[in-house]
Amino acid sequence: MSKKAFFYCLFSFLLLGGCEGQGLQPELGLNPRISQPxxxxxxxxxxxxxxWIAPGSAQVRWLDFSTGFGSPLPGLNRPDAQPISVSVDSAGKRFALVRSxxxxxxxxxxxxxxxxxRPIGLVPAGVPAKVAISGDGRVLAVQVSRGGRWQVELLDLP
Known part of the structure; x- marks a missing residue:
C-alpha cells in the first residue's frame, strides 16, 4: 500500500471508524517505539x-517515516517545561506547541x-490549551480560555 493510500485509509479509519477492503494492519516495527501504556x-x-508528546518524558518527539527512527528537535524540548498539545504541518517543517x-x-x-x-502572542490575552496547525503551516487553530470561557481562535502565521 502506498503512503498516500495509507494516510487516506488512516484518516478514514479515524473519521469513519474503519477501512473496508484495505486490510489495514499495524506497522509492527514502528508501533512499539511510539506506544506506551x-x-x-x-x-x-x-x-x-x-x-507526539512522549508520555512520562515531557518531550515532543519526531518520527521520520523514511527511516523509521526519531530525529532530534534541537531547541524545542526543555527539562523545566511540560508540553500540553502539539501539531505539525503536512511537510513536517513547522510545529505548533502549547506548553507549561x-x-x-x-x-x-x-x-x-x-x-x-518563537512565541505567539494572544490578543486579548488568554490561556491556550490545544493547538492545530493547517497543512500548509500558515494558520493556527487554538483553544483558548479567557475569563473562564473557552474559545477557538484562528491565527494567520507569516
Whole structure:
C-alpha cells in the first residue's frame, strides 16, 4: 500500500471508524517505539513523519517515516517545561506547541529546519490549551480560555 493510500485509509479509519477492503494492519516495527501504556499524546501526522508528546518524558518527539527512527528537535524540548498539545504541518517543517513553563502556559511555533522556537502572542490575552496547525503551516487553530470561557481562535502565521 502506498503512503498516500495509507494516510487516506488512516484518516478514514479515524473519521469513519474503519477501512473496508484495505486490510489495514499495524506497522509492527514502528508501533512499539511510539506506544506506551496510557499513551494519550494525540499524535500529529505529516507526510514525512509524526510528532507526539512522549508520555512520562515531557518531550515532543519526531518520527521520520523514511527511516523509521526519531530525529532530534534541537531547541524545542526543555527539562523545566511540560508540553500540553502539539501539531505539525503536512511537510513536517513547522510545529505548533502549547506548553507549561514556570507556572504559565504559552503558545509557540517551532521551525524544524532552522531549529528556531518563537512565541505567539494572544490578543486579548488568554490561556491556550490545544493547538492545530493547517497543512500548509500558515494558520493556527487554538483553544483558548479567557475569563473562564473557552474559545477557538484562528491565527494567520507569516
Amino acid at each position: 496510557g499513551d494519550d499524546s494525540s499524535p500529529s501526522l505529516a507526510a514525512t513523519g509524526m510528532a 513553563l514556570a507556572g504559565r502556559t504559552e503558545l509557540l511555533i517551532y521551525e524544524r529546519n532552522l531549529a528556531v522556537l
